Amino acid sequence: MASNPPTRLGDLERAVMEHLWVSTEAHPEGLTVRDVHDAIGVTRGLAYTTLMTVLDRMAKKQLVTRERDGRAWRYLPASSRDELTSEALHHTLGELAGSQRRSALLRFLDQSTPEELDELRAALADLEQREGTHQTG
């Protein structure tokens, strides 16, 4: 499967996000485009303006927040990694699985109560036994 520019852009956004996440503790005031460029742009051979554009887009998508600091912007992640992970999983299991939207994602996982899980395990034990007898007999 050929890679396409959107994926590369996605990769870059993820790298930026990653860097902002690990930096929040040390730099609660946020990072400038220059900081981000130094950290992840230089090794990738990316121009300063590329990072500026990416961060600007990410701010518009509300992935990051920014505040003026003199003539520069300081960028912070809009949500923590955990918050976003939780949002992704709820999005999958909740919203998309709602009666109308369930079809959007075909899930392998089913959620359940303890009694039902016991019954499920019993069914598995039955099947294992059946298959076991198959193989020996």
Added chain:
Amino acid sequence: MVIAALLTLTIALAWPVPRLMAGMTTFRRAPRAALVVWQSTTVGAVLAALFAAPAALPYVIGPTAALADNATQIAVAVAVSGLIAGRLIVSGHRVGTRLRAHRRRHRRLVDLLAVPVGADGSHAAHMRVIEHPTPTAYCVPGMRRRVVLTQGTLDSLPEDQLVAVLAHERAHLRARHDLILEFFTVIHEAVPSWFRCEMAMHEVKLLIEVLADRAAVRATGVVSTARAIVGMATGAVKPEGMLAMGESPSAARLRLELLQPGPVAGLPAGVAATVMYLFATSVVIMPVALLVVAWATA
């Protein structure tokens, strides 16, 4: 006569037939044929509904009457069929837009959080692993598809079960099960809500899961697949808000029982499937034949 037959067919295919079919659980043993039957029944119902008014025309105005003299009747017939077609088109647009917007949003979120597992061009190029303890796996279908796993899945399932999980998701993506579901969702939502058959949607979803499960069985065997299904269902550490999920353990259990093909309604699977395909074909042909007969004999 013919128009009565078409109307009966429409109503039968739209109301009692899906409800009856949903109750005939033995056909789940032949999931592929059963899905074809569901699709053809749906197509048959739509065709019968679209053809009812045009089929009535020759009886109302006579087959040889000049069309220009009967503009009103023709306009009514066109309006009736047009209304039905319009509902389908609107529903198709709404469902399609909604699904794609959701998938796009979700894919963005996943791409932001998860590192690709494989390099470009590799088998695993679409795989993403999210750092989370709950075992979950699913696929985001579409042009830029994704198979998403949580770290919890990788940590809790042994390799043969992981193979089952991945084979299951790949089967969904490869066979474009999302399009089958989208088709049913479009028709489902085009119908007035009091007329919808939730059971039919449930059945179709189950059949699709069974098909994917069987692909997993072919990849890694019955026992591994069964263990994977149970492992995914039981290993889940539920984050808050995830409890209120419908269709759950009972569905997993049903799937365990349906992993292998078996006799359908007492018949060997092959024979049963042939009968089902014949039924599927006739259900689509019937409304077309009735329309032709209406114009030929009126």
